[in-house]
Amino acid sequence: xxxxxxxxxxxxxxxxxxxxxxxxxxxxxxxxxxxxxxxxxxxxxxxxxxxxxxxxxxxxxxxxxxxxxxxxxxxxxxxxxxxxxxxxxxxxxxxxxxxxxxxxxxxxxxxxxxxxxxxxxxxxxxxxxxxxxxxxxxxxxxxxxxxxxxxxxxxxxxxxxxxxxxxxxxxxxxxxxxxxxxxxxxxxxxxxxxxxxxxxxxxxxxxxxxxxxxxxxxxxxxxxxxxxxxxxxxxxxxxxxxxxxxxxxxxxxxxxxxxxxxxxxxxxxxxxx
Numbered sequence: 001x002x003x004x005x006x007x008x009x010x011x012x013x014x015x016x017x018x019x020x021x022x023x024x025x026x027x028x029x030x031x032x033x034x035x036x037x038x039x040x041x042x043x044x045x046x047x048x049x050x051x052x053x054x055x056x057x058x059x060x061x062x063x064x065x066x067x068x069x070x071x072x073x074x075x076x077x078x079x080x081x082x083x084x085x086x087x088x089x090x091x092x093x094x095x096x097x098x099x100x101x102x103x104x105x106x107x108x109x110x111x112x113x114x115x116x117x118x119x120x121x122x123x124x125x126x127x128x129x130x131x132x133x134x135x136x137x138x139x140x141x142x143x144x145x146x147x148x149x150x151x152x153x154x155x156x157x158x159x160x161x162x163x164x165x166x167x168x169x170x171x172x173x174x175x176x177x178x179x180x181x182x183x184x185x186x187x188x189x190x191x192x193x194x195x196x197x198x199x200x201x202x203x204x205x206x207x208x209x210x211x212x213x214x215x216x217x218x219x220x221x222x223x224x225x226x227x228x229x230x231x232x233x234x235x236x237x238x239x240x241x242x243x244x245x246x247x248x249x250x251x252x253x254x255x256x257x258x259x260x261x262x263x264x265x266x267x268x269x270x271x272x273x
Contacts, residue, residue: 006034007037010039010063011042011064011066013042013065014044014071015046015070015074016028016043021066024066031198040061046071048074051074058081067092069091070090070093121170125170128148131146132163132172136160136174137160138175138185144194145192147174148172148194150176150195151174151176151199156210158199159175159199160175162253179239180238186239196248198242199250200236201254206232207228249268251264
């Protein structure tokens with residue numbers, strides 16, 4: 001018998017971008033395998049005029065309401081109206097703020113969108129993102145000494161998305177493909193500043209990912225060799241031997257998410273935290 005899933009409405013109200021809410025909502029919803037959320041995201045809600053239509057939509061499609069609203073009057077309005085509608089609400093940040101206030105012995109300033117202030121950390125992330133894009137797939141090897149991390153690995157080991165994720169944390173990451181018979185850039189072998197780490201996965205996993213890859217229109221592209229398990233196994237052996245020879249740490253990404261891989265890389269060097 002087919003496993004039928006229930007759908008429910010998940011209303012996410014934020015006075016900022018809503019990224020925190022979406023992440024939290026999805027992290028909770030994924031734990032309930034028979035329930036699928038229909039997300040309604042309302043970002044940049046900062047006054048009563050903007051909030052009232054949101055509350056009307058919640059009334060029409062009741063479900064769970066999660067919000068991050070710093071303005072006390074708006075938060076109280078959400079609570080009051082949702083109570084009247086019989087809709088459960090969660091003020092996502094309030095329990096966290098309460099713990100901070102008790103521990104620090106001081107009230108919060110409750111600044112809307114404070115996490116997105118254009119400070120030095122923000123510009124460091126932008127610089128890191130630019131660096132990751134400029135140094136993707138072995139580009140600009142002469143700049144590797146400026147990197148915080150250099151990721152190496154054979155094709156389809158998630159080098160690029162891991163680099164981008166690290167960049168979003170302000171970490172400058174470059175990535176280089178490992179191809180048997182192709183020498184690594186000399187600048188990498190002489191670099192002393194960056195963490196150099198190799199990514200690997202199981203042969204089956206890489207073959208599976210490669211099979212799903214868009215091949216494009218290249219007439220010289222050898223698809224059969226690209227997904228051949230014996231060939232992939234040789235690539236992996238070469239990559240592992242290369243890392244062992246240079247004493248570079250290796251991370252198996254077979255069962256890791258991009259976030260978990262990035263965390264493992266950060267753990268290799270405390271100053272990246």
